[in-house]
Amino acid sequence: MVHETLEGILTADESLPVTATDRSIELVTAAAQAAADRLAHDIIAYDVSDVLSITDAFVLASAPNDRQVRSIVDEIEERLNKQLGAKPVRREGDREARWILLDYVDIVVHVQHSEERVFYALERLWKDCPELPLPEDALRTRGKGEEHAQLTGKDAEGELS
Template identity: 70%
Template sequence: MTATDRAVELVQVAAEAAADKLAQEVIAYDVSEQLVITDAFVLCSAPNDRQVRAIVDEVEDQLRIKAGAKPLRREGERDGRWVLLDYSEIVVHVQHEEERGVYGLERLWKDCPEIDLPEKSRGAERTPLDEQ
């Protein structure tokens, strides 16, 4: 089983919206074979809480405008360190770069297939220090 066409469409819109707000290292995984609750994860980060919130707002706006999608849940907004947007077919994780380094979601989901994103959607690359 692989991510549905609708899930891939939502991933593309979310990734582009995140990159438009200068999200760092936008990546998406097809988690449909591992989880029954969603098809894909979109991961990205930002260097400060304010930018995390800006990315979240843009992703939510663009998914509503371009794909007619509304999140079922929005968690973590108060702290602005790790905001999760649950759209059922996809889950978008926008993390402060410190949280991204600590929790390492890429390490948890590295065995899942990566969903191809357009180059402009990948966002800024992380520095080698971020990988530690």
């Protein structure tokens, strides 16, 4: 849930002011919903506008296999283009589909294979940045990576447990 104050928008937990632009927040919301619709795991978004000059926000999502990573990325790209007229200026990582990055200038979307998500732990790097509010469908994806690992008998790194 987004809260507005005289100073602007606050994060979901009302702890830090969000300085990302309205356009960036609109893109984040659409990207997060598209990822959730394609069953992404652990969707989260950070307002990095105060610490980076190159973008306002990062969206992180993951999936347990390369095919699903591609599907999520394709859905995000299609949805942002159709709904908001936004096209990425750069798309990287298609070859292996272990970590695909979509750069929209205002936001950067990272869709990672679950193993890469654990290994690189981007959340650790950006934990001091405000977390952006997301649609309910996206919030419900939290913990799905761990849940999937338990169902398949694999640990977070994809190794058999």
